[in-house]
Amino acid sequence: MWDEPQALNKLSGMLAGIAVALLLFGALHYMLRLPVFALRTVQLDTAPQRVSAAEVASVVRNELRGNFFTVDLEQTRRDFEKLPWVRKVDVRRHFPWQIDVKLEEHVALARWNGSQLVDTHGEVFDAECGGASGTHRPPLCGEAGQVLPTLNGPDGSAADVAQRYSRFTQMLLPLGQQIAQLSLSPRGAWQLWLRDGLKVELGREQMEQRLARFVTVYPYSLGAMHKPARYVDLRYRNGFAAYLVAAHG
Numbered sequence: 001m002w003d004e005p006q007a008l009n010k011l012s013g014m015l016a017g018i019a020v021a022l023l024l025f026g027a028l029h030y031m032l033r034l035p036v037f038a039l040r041t042v043q044l045d046t047a048p049q050r051v052s053a054a055e056v057a058s059v060v061r062n063e064l065r066g067n068f069f070t071v072d073l074e075q076t077r078r079d080f081e082k083l084p085w086v087r088k089v090d091v092r093r094h095f096p097w098q099i100d101v102k103l104e105e106h107v108a109l110a111r112w113n114g115s116q117l118v119d120t121h122g123e124v125f126d127a128e129c130g131g132a133s134g135t136h137r138p139p140l141c142g143e144a145g146q147v148l149p150t151l152n153g154p155d156g157s158a159a160d161v162a163q164r165y166s167r168f169t170q171m172l173l174p175l176g177q178q179i180a181q182l183s184l185s186p187r188g189a190w191q192l193w194l195r196d197g198l199k200v201e202l203g204r205e206q207m208e209q210r211l212a213r214f215v216t217v218y219p220y221s222l223g224a225m226h227k228p229a230r231y232v233d234l235r236y237r238n239g240f241a242a243y244l245v246a247a248h249g
Helices: 005-032 053-062 075-082 158-175 207-220
Strands: 043-044 085-094 098-105 110-114 118-120 150-152 178-185 190-195 198-204 228-232 241-242
Touching: 043 053, 053 075, 075 085, 075 098, 098 118, 110 158, 118 158, 150 158, 158 190, 158 207, 198 207
Parallel strands: 043 098, 110 150, 150 178, 198 228
Antiparallel strands: 085 098, 110 118, 178 190, 190 198, 228 241
16 A cells, blocks of 8 residues: 555545644634623523522523533423422524523412422422511412412313313302312312312313303392302212301390
């Protein structure tokens, strides 16, 4: 090979090409790390309602690594999604030294099984609720200062229970009643409690039909009585049973 000029020329050309590629790579590597490309700004698209500025600053200060070109956007997204109340995050580069962050927060629909929260998408999440006065979180988790209802159910049923809650809430509007608690038992039976203390037994089938019948006849039956009802069983084919508060005196 060493006495073949054509082969030597080909080898030398290949080596020269590799050398040029390495030089270009080194130059690019150097340029990408110049101070001019250091990250200077993290821009939020809107001001968060539940996430504090201190929590956002902590992620930027402690988790953000690299410059405009080398920052790991996927890791940055995951770091922001670890914050309480954050549901989803979108992170994009904005040349030459900024990244844009779009935070989507959970909107709490109810308390879930006493220890967690469930949002309007039926997703269960962990976050503090009912913060003390003076903290960055509002004293109540509900929108417009509402007290959150309680939803209960087996693991994996949150989306179904949340959907039923929204549907039952709409059905009760003509009565001016609100749901304080809705529960799904492991055997599939539904119960709800209204804010005035009335417990309603819906059973395991035809729940909406039963509740619709109750809403229709309530003003002419229980609503017209002087004794308030504390328990209503709707698991009857053509009616329901009501248990009234005993009179004292």
